Amino acid sequence: MSQETSVITPPGGRRMTPRDVTESLRAATPLELLFDLCFVVAVAQSAAGLHHALASGHVGDGLLSYAMTFFAIWWAWMNFSWFASAYDTDDVPYRIAALVQITGALILAAGIPRAFEHRDFTIAVLGYVVMRTALVANWLRAAAADPEGRGTALRYAAGITAVEAAWVVMLTLPSGIRLWAWLLLACADVSVPVWAERRHRTAWHPHHIAERHGLFTLIVLGESILAATLAVQGAVDTEQATADLYGVAGGGLLIVFSMWWLYFAKPAHRFLTSNRAAFLWGYGHYLVLGSAAAVGAGLSAAVDGATGHFHGGAVARGAVVTVPVAVFLLTVWWLQHRPHQVSRSHKVLVPGAAALVLAATFVPMPALATGAVLAALVAVAVLIARREGAAAGHG
Template sequence: MSERTLPDAPARGRRMIPRDVTESLRAATPLELLFDLCFVVAVAQAAAGLHHAFATGHTGFGLVSYAMTFFAIWWAWMNFSWFASAYDTDDVPYRIAALVQITGALILAAGIPRAFDHRDFTMAVAGYVVMRTALVANWLRAAASDPAGRSTALRYAAGVTTVEICWVAMLALPHGMQSWAWPVLACADLAVPVWAERRHRTTWHPHHIAERYGLFTLIVLGESILAASLAVQGAVDTRAATASLYSVAGGGLLIVFSMWWLYFAKPAHRFLTSNRAAFLWGYGHYLIFASAAAVGAGLSAVVDDATGHGGASGAVVTVPVAVFLLAVWVLQQRPHHVGRGHNLIVPTAAVLVLAATFTGAPVPVTGVVMAVLAGVAAAFTRRRPE
């Protein structure tokens, strides 16, 4: 029996009952890790599309497409993760439903290039429907097995199904109108959990949720490292490497390492004590995830510029880094009620990062600013231990 398996595992295998919110050793499961691994593909597709937009000078169009496609990725991952935190029975029907959702994620990933380049959402919506249909089946199963949470589960099932039908109906709209319908439907999707949990909170586990978000943060940071390393490799293979290129590579590593350091400097589970705090923290992570993945696309574009194959400005790196810093400051640091000095260093660093855009070496300068920020944050942490 594994550490995370409850003593009543046979009973749990027959019925989808809530997890214990005080359960010790509540860690991510191998199935959840597989789910995250498959989402790497979707994140990579979105980042690649953004890189191409930067490289070809279509930054505005690329940013809008990136925001739309990354929302679909993030929201599908969110729904699986929070449901699993409350009702992970780890039996055969649950595993099959999770594998179906993974299949939907891969279909979604395959549709991202079309959605990104041509705003053709057909395949992306198809993958989304596959994922959401499996999720609805899980909520209906939870409603049948958990009398206390029945109304909440039925609300989730009804809300998800309704919005899912609307997404499919959107495909019948004229192409130009689909882009206007998209934000409306995205807001409707975001509203479903708020409405569903008004009467009864699902039994999500704070420590487990914090770990799941941390793991996805590692995924998007890994995408940034991979994108930059592949770009540098391509430059070296074509003998286009220059001192500027190596300074970009070094600065990029400092940026990503510091982003990791800052995100994991404070434990998040301690302030996830209510739905209100959880909604703000969980929804706000869209900015953390999207900006972290965008840093990789920006680094790739700056590498192209350093080798004479593009004209991207340093803003494609500095802006997402600044967004990441401010989002981490609001969601991960301020809730810990740190001192005034500690509370000011991150916004100050974000301003300095934006100012680095106008220097001759924005990526190395940003890397130095981030490294100094990580060092100062570490010093404050030693002075004010948890």
């Protein structure tokens, strides 16, 4: 009962002091789950833009717009989640700041179609600025309440504000140099935490951080299933169902189920013991989450290919699925599996499967072949883990 009451009526205001890094049973809050669900709207818009670009044959422009818009979504989500891990007071000002950041995410989502169609990032940048401004307010609260971490909090606030202003200035630059400015500002944005935490680490919680990334990965995988399901439904409703279409549907399920299995096969919190390890792991999730969402876009484009609405050759129809799946496999292997010092067989198993997935680009039903490769990978990984576990038990 007390927990339910606290969800409805939070304290009016607290000192924003650091959370205990050894706190037991640290779990995601209802506000964080709402944050994820609202952010996935922006993910869905970005993936939908990529789907339409792939299906219409504008692969280069689509990938570039997708990389740029997904960066804004991912980086804003990252900053909120890591701040919450260290300073979540769950009081009224904190909740209002989180809701403002959600509002910014929805503004960003509304601007994504313009970014894809016209390279107009005005609305997207506006949403990004709204999100970042609320985060700066939180860092200033932390600076006022946490004497030990004040320098770090002020560096965060100053760095975010400076880069945020630069994003607005970028909109005024000629289109010819805007891409280079975007690359420079993206590098500056991701450098702020490295600079801010040089002398004092914020009190992020390893279990909480691992859970937050896992939950968001789950939601993104769910969005991929939804996108592919809607595409299949549209084809069936128009009586365009073919063997290729059912191959995409079956292969898509095997792909997403296997991606879930492989991501959660190894616990991440065990090796999140330093800023260096945690930052590399967190930054690597740009590829994990981006490729997971791109799989949904690729499966939707594959449905277009199965129903004759894809503007591209057979290789392109396969690559829209196999390439993001291979990126996901290799990134998850590098971030989640390799740090556990797995056996030699594990070290070659996932990269070998990624190579087979890329080879599936050239077979007649690439989505189904990719799903079969991933299902076999999961089965072999389970057998190896059981054999190694039995050997360790006997030892």
